[in-house]
Amino acid sequence: MLDIIFMALESIMLNKVRSFLTMLGVMIGVASVILLVSLGEGTREYVSRELMGIGTNLLVITPGKTETTGHAPPQSSTSRKLTYDDTMHLKRNAFTLKDVAPIVIGTAKVKYGNRSRNVLTLGITNSFQDVRNLHVEIGSFVSDEDVEFHRKVAVIGRTVKKELFEDENPLGKMVWLSGVKYRIVGIMEKKGVSFGFDIDDLVFIPLKSAQDLFDTDRMTEILAEAINAETVETAKEEIIQILKKRHDNKEDFSVVTQASLLSALNTILKVLTYVIGAIAGISLVVGGIGIMNIMLVSVQERTKEIGIRKAIGAQNSDILKQFLFESTIISSFGGIIGIMSGAGIAYAIPVFFPVVPVKVSLWSVILAFSFSAAVGIFFGAFPAQKAAKLDPVEALRYE
Amino acid sequence: MGETIIEIKSLFKSYHIGHAEVPVLRNINLAVNKNAYMVIKGPSGSGKSTLMHIIGCLDRSDSGSYCFDGHSVEGLSDSDLAEIRGGKIGFVFQSFNLIPRLSILKNVEMPLFYLGIPGRERSNLAKNALSRVGLEHRLTHSPAELSGGEKQRVAIARAIVTNPSIILADEPTGNLDSKTGEEILKIFDEIYREGGTIVVVTHEERVAERGGRIVTILDGEIISNIVMTSTKT
Numbered sequence: 001m002l003d004i005i006f007m008a009l010e011s012i013m014l015n016k017v018r019s020f021l022t023m024l025g026v027m028i029g030v031a032s033v034i035l036l037v038s039l040g041e042g043t044r045e046y047v048s049r050e051l052m053g054i055g056t057n058l059l060v061i062t063p064g065k066t067e068t069t070g071h072a073p074p075q076s077s078t079s080r081k082l083t084y085d086d087t088m089h090l091k092r093n094a095f096t097l098k099d100v101a102p103i104v105i106g107t108a109k110v111k112y113g114n115r116s117r118n119v120l121t122l123g124i125t126n127s128f129q130d131v132r133n134l135h136v137e138i139g140s141f142v143s144d145e146d147v148e149f150h151r152k153v154a155v156i157g158r159t160v161k162k163e164l165f166e167d168e169n170p171l172g173k174m175v176w177l178s179g180v181k182y183r184i185v186g187i188m189e190k191k192g193v194s195f196g197f198d199i200d201d202l203v204f205i206p207l208k209s210a211q212d213l214f215d216t217d218r219m220t221e222i223l224a225e226a227i228n229a230e231t232v233e234t235a236k237e238e239i240i241q242i243l244k245k246r247h248d249n250k251e252d253f254s255v256v257t258q259a260s261l262l263s264a265l266n267t268i269l270k271v272l273t274y275v276i277g278a279i280a281g282i283s284l285v286v287g288g289i290g291i292m293n294i295m296l297v298s299v300q301e302r303t304k305e306i307g308i309r310k311a312i313g314a315q316n317s318d319i320l321k322q323f324l325f326e327s328t329i330i331s332s333f334g335g336i337i338g339i340m341s342g343a344g345i346a347y348a349i350p351v352f353f354p355v356v357p358v359k360v361s362l363w364s365v366i367l368a369f370s371f372s373a374a375v376g377i378f379f380g381a382f383p384a385q386k387a388a389k390l391d392p393v394e395a396l397r398y399e
Numbered sequence: 400m401g402e403t404i405i406e407i408k409s410l411f412k413s414y415h416i417g418h419a420e421v422p423v424l425r426n427i428n429l430a431v432n433k434n435a436y437m438v439i440k441g442p443s444g445s446g447k448s449t450l451m452h453i454i455g456c457l458d459r460s461d462s463g464s465y466c467f468d469g470h471s472v473e474g475l476s477d478s479d480l481a482e483i484r485g486g487k488i489g490f491v492f493q494s495f496n497l498i499p500r501l502s503i504l505k506n507v508e509m510p511l512f513y514l515g516i517p518g519r520e521r522s523n524l525a526k527n528a529l530s531r532v533g534l535e536h537r538l539t540h541s542p543a544e545l546s547g548g549e550k551q552r553v554a555i556a557r558a559i560v561t562n563p564s565i566i567l568a569d570e571p572t573g574n575l576d577s578k579t580g581e582e583i584l585k586i587f588d589e590i591y592r593e594g595g596t597i598v599v600v601t602h603e604e605r606v607a608e609r610g611g612r613i614v615t616i617l618d619g620e621i622i623s624n625i626v627m628t629s630t631k632t
Contacts, residue, residue, distance in 0.1 A: 003512060010500075011500075014500055305498050308496045308497075309498075309509070310481065310484075311455070311457060311484060311490050311496070312484065312485060312490065312509055312513065313481055313484045313485015313486065313510050313514060314481060314485070314513045315477075315478045315481045315482070315513070316478060317478070318513055392457045392458075393457050393458050396457075396492070396496065
């Protein structure tokens with residue numbers, strides 16, 4: 001066995017350039033499979049990490065029914081909004097919810113001194129901190145009293161702080177929020193960019209103050225946190241029950257769980273990864289055809305040698321193995337080099353482009369390698385068969 | 400005399416060229432004893448090479464029976480035939496048929512390789528065979544670096560390395576000048592004296608004269624079968 005492998009290696013080494021060029025096809029194929037799958041997997045991991053970071057066991061309630069399948073029923077103009085009372089009702093009556101965080105979102109022009117900036121402004125309650133997993137770092141967060149008494153206090157994100165105050169301490173300073181004076185009571189911890197959105201470029205104010213500011217009594221959305229992972233689905237049912245009762249038994253809102261969102265995105269990205277991996281796999285097949293081509297030439301060239309080997313006792317299977325090993329070694333070698341260069345590029349990408357998420361997964365490496373070896377066996381089989389079946393007398397006569 | 404190694408009875412062989420059937424061997428009957436030195440003589444196209452291929456289990460007959468070393472060869476699989484070729488037959492060809500990219504030693508080792516003999520033993524046996532033909536000093540050379548006579552000696556070493564029951568030589572001196580040809584024939588004489596069985600196919604008279612028995616073939620038929628009692632003892 002070892003001797004046959006050695007023999008195959010010898011003939012590969014004899015035609016170094018040819019063998020290398022043949023390998024190149026498989027190499028590029030494997031490298032692109034690894035690279036593209038790494039990008040796909042990296043993206044998937046990034047998405048789930050970011051989504052998990054939003055909070056735990058989260059449910060998002062939004063007004064309007066968006067989950068219906070089929071035709072939407074003719075909407076009456078009395079489409080209900082989600083109100084602060086809805087929130088309070090959920091908080092009081094839902095057994096499966098740990099906490100509820102209503103949110104009103106609007107954009108406000110924040111002005112300090114002669115600097116101003118248009119910032120996404122969130123009206124929230126104190127529970128927002130834990131439910132959404134965003135915490136204040138310096139100072140204090142919006143309290144329940146702040147909400148109840150419509151206090152004009154604000155907590156700002158890091159980006160807002162940097163843009164408006166630079167090195168100045170903003171705590172206790174007054175800012176204008178769309179013409180209303182607010183006092184800054186806290187600064188959020190740094191969170192960075194998620195899905196291309198700067199979490200630090202936000203201003204938080206008490207929910208009821210936000211309702212005054214944006215002149216609305218609708219909640220943009222309500223976040224709810226279930227007690228634990230097991231109760232998420234029950235919590236969803238409970239929320240629907242409670243809100244339906246308050247909405248004339250109409251389900252004119254949507255409840256999406258964090259888990260279902262995650263699994264939906266996961267599925268999409270997985271399919272995407274497989275698809276791009278498969279497209280890259282096509283180049284592997286092309287590489288395999290290259291191997292077959294070269295092996296056919298090689299068999300033709302070595303017809304006489306095959307005849308000699310058969311005359312002195314080589315079995316058909318010996319000849320078959322010799323050529324099969326040769327093609328498999330070429331493709332596996334190409335596979336190994338391809339894995340190294342593919343993984344190398346994948347690891348190099350974050351160094352130059354930190355935003356691009358990349359993850360070299362073991363399964364893609366194993367898959368690409370076994371696929372490349374399989375390509376060698378599959379595309380080497382026909383030439384090797386051809387060699388093995390040569391008639392010894394005719395092969396000997398071949399010049 | 401001794402045991403029979405080759406026994407051929409009413410053997411026929413023809414080739415198909417397009418739709419035409421061209422008979423190559425017609426009703427061949429031949430028996431060869433162990434430790435014989437037989438020459439098959441005939442002009443080119445007479446079918447002597449085909450006969451040698453059949454004797455050497457490289458080719459199959461269309462009809463008739465062929466017993467090699469007491470066993471019928473008909474009906475054997477390709478792999479059984481390969482086994483016989485590898486273990487019991489040693490071929491020497493007109494054009495040497497060495498593998499050019501392998502060293503002399505590797506060339507001689509090759510039949511042992513296919514017999515599954517492990518590396519060290521293989522190399523010892525091959526060196527032994529090469530020293531029998533006087534080439535023990537050229538082990539690592541490639542065939543291209545050798546003269547024609549040397550190449551043929553390597554081929555003979557390759558043929559005898561497995562200690563085969565029979566040596567089959569197809570025009571072994573055909574590509575050599577008469578002096579080197581003579582050297583090759585001397586090696587055959589020696590193998591014969593040491594108890595080997597040799598079948599040489601040739602069209603050269605001076606080669607034919609060496610044999611203890613001359614079978615003449617013409618148009619696919621054996622036309623004479625002479626045992627030379629005087630030349631060899």
